Amino acid sequence: NAGVTQTPKFQVLKTGQSMTLQCAQDMNHEYMSWYRQDPGMGLRLIHYSVGAGITDQGEVPNGYNVSRSTTEDFPLRLLSAAPSQTSVYFCASSLLTGAASGANVLTFGAGSRLTVL
């Protein structure tokens, strides 16, 4: 049971390049999400998904695309990287427990550090 696995751990891009950050979980979690972490800003939600085929925007979605073709995988795509996207990206997942309980204890990956020059 590996939990949440993110690749790559480190990446350097030039402005305008595209790339995909990979995220996979083996816990059969329905809910998956991507956060970015910047100094002094905490974690901000980029996109999330409540199941295969369903995605939605979070707080800071601009410049990022996601898809959820399987329960296990939730890749984050940067179509045209900008220096403002230099950050540490975290993928996280959880079970869907329903609105009645409101529980959403996320399990996080180790992070992917992206630098855009």
Added chain:
Amino acid sequence: GESVGLHLPTLSVQEGDNSIINCAYSNSASDYFIWYKQESGKGPQFIIDIRSNMDKRQGQRVTVLLNKTVKHLSLQIAATQPGDSAVYFCAENLVYGGSQGNLIFGKGTKLSVKP
């Protein structure tokens, strides 16, 4: 506690003392709150949670207090150890229209434990 801006608030305590980390959350409709610990170079890890119908919950060496009147959350760590040195985040679960909701994180507090 939490703050705006580039500099992370820091709490420095002596090993063996108790630590109190504060957090002001933003939305009175939030129904669930979590504290996470993040060590350098790692992802956040769950510490303890509390539902909005409670005002206190205890775990091993940690206690979370919730004051809904002033929208304030605190994490108390008893007998702080060097291994407790990390950044601590509070998070609120904001439920939209019957969905499960998403976790909204505070900006974090850095705890530094002096031996």
